[in-house]
Amino acid sequence: MVRETYQRMRTRFRPRQQVMPDSSSYVPLRRSPRGAEEPPLAIELLKHPESINPQLSSPIFSKLPSEIREQIWRLSLTRYENLHSIYVISSQHARPGQAGPWRVAVELLLTCRAIYVEAFLKPFQVNPIAVFETNYNSIPLNNPLTRASSNLLLCQKLKSWQFANISSVEMTVQQYVLEGGAIERISRLIGTSGRHKGYESRNYTSTGYAAFVEPTNSDDSNLRVGRKITNLTIRMLRTDWWTWETDPEECRRSVTSRLRLEPMINVTELPARPENSLAMTRGYEARKSGNEPDFGLDDFEKEGRWGMQIGEYWPDLTTLELVLETFGCKQDQLDYVAKCAKLWTFPLPDGYHLAWRGEDAFRWQGAEAYHYEGRFHTWFKEQNKARGTENQDPPLLQWLPADARAADGQEFIVRTIIFERRRDSDR
Incomplete structure (x- = not known):
């Protein structure tokens, strides 16, 4: 019974088999040995191009060049x-870009074989894996391509060739996790080392980490060779900072x-070293003078710097985005973090580094109250009020339909800081 159910589900999500005018040219699927991962249908179809209707009556195929079709499939x-x-607007995971569950229109691949063989890899090539190392309430529900520290096996439903063709990652992390080795740990979840070497995906180890082999x-095999991870987004939400609960007046x-963030120190909140909390400002002053900051770290502490781990464990990056969010009443603090970040650089192998390219910012309105506020933190409601829709900097983003917005929602600020790959000689 279980086997029959599986067969029905597998058939349901395959592209419809299109019979050519000459039905004798139809090529049935070749079954994989029991226990082996079934290769994509495209492998068999591309071996027998006569089984694919060229769809010449459709202007998409008869008039548009393949480059334009490529953009259509990507979008x-x-x-x-x-x-x-x-x-629900008061859910902590409800935010711009995440107003509802993510969806991918894979139904497009069911229309015909001609579209399928051109676009079957696109859902994985254009969409990032989202990794969450943060408060459980910040993790969106029922989203594809999602992994979380609370469940490392969420992506195990992906086949090895699907997982291999992902080239971008979004990680949402709490600051103490970022400063505690998340860059290395998530690289093992994604298999950045094996991808860098051109190895093949063999799905996951028993502990949930990515497995790549020669x-x-x-x-x-060409589909299972891992694509290099070239784009990384590191996101910190408003409750992910060390001092997120601190009253703005304090x-x-x-x-x-x-708020503070410094990539070249291992921990910015260390009771034994209270001076670490000033590391961001010290780093800014040193870089402004043309020097790299010296925080007096020993060799063990230097290994824990997340800014150095990026180049060590993510060597193929072409872009790095830091997406930083805070409460509207703490905008001045986030503005200062962004000012300091303009001087940050992240060393990469082979004479490259990541350097500041630009930034973007917006503000958004959420719910009137959230569960994390509690009775001891009255400043959330008293000071984090919306400023209205007047022309202000940064601009207000409308992210929900009018009937779903809160009448007097709190305001939050998001800054996206972009770094791009450059040669060291360009410094």
């Missing part, structure tokens, strides 16, 4: 928010209570 198969199933000569009185 059509990029994830989108399902606004027919909007999250290539074989099987029919579908932050104005105490420099050590403000």
Whole structure:
């Protein structure tokens, strides 16, 4: 019974088999040995191009060049928010870009074989894997291509060739996790080392980490060779900072209570070293003078710097994005973090580094109250009020339909800081 159910589900999600005018040219699928991972249908189809209707009556194939079709498939198969199933606005995971569950329009691949063989890899090539090392309430529900520290096996439903063709990663992390080795740990979840070496994906180890081995000569081995991870997004949400709960008034009185982020120190919140909380400012002053900061770290501490781990464990990056969010009443603190970040560089192998390219910012309004506020933190409601829709910097983003917005929602600020790959000689 289980086997029959599986067969029905597998048949349901395959592209419809299109019979050519000459039905004798139809080529049935070749079954894989029991226990072996079944290769994609495209492998068999491309061996027998006569079984694919060229669809010459369709202007998509008869008039558009393949380069234009490529862009169509990329845009059509990029994830989108399902606004027919909007999250409750007071949910911590409800935010711009995540108003509802992510969806990918894979139904496009079911239309005909001609579209399928051109676009079957696109859902994995254009969409990132989203990795969450943060508060469980910040993890969106029922989303594809998602992994989390609470469940390392979420992506095990992906076949090895699907997993191999992913080239971008979004990680959402709490600051203490970022400074505690998340860059290395997530690289093992994604298999960045094996991808860098050109190895083949063999799915996952028993502990949930990516498994890559030297290539074989099987029919579908070229699909299972891991694509290099070239784009990485590191996101910190408003409750992910060390000092996120601190009253803004206290932050104005105490420099050590403000938001801070410094890639070349291992921990910015260390009771044994209170001076670490000032590392971001010290680093900014040193770089402004043309020097790299010296924080007096020993060899063990130097290995824990997340800024150096990026080049060590993610050597193929062409872009790095830091997406930083905070409460609207702490905008000045986030602005200062962004100012310091303009001088950051991240060393890469072979004479390259990541350097600041630009940034973007917006503000958005959420719910009137959230579960994390509690009775001891009255400043959330008192100071984090919306400023209205007037022309202000940064601009207000409308991310929900009008009937789903809160009448007096709190305001949040998001800054995206972009770094790009450059040669060291360009410094």
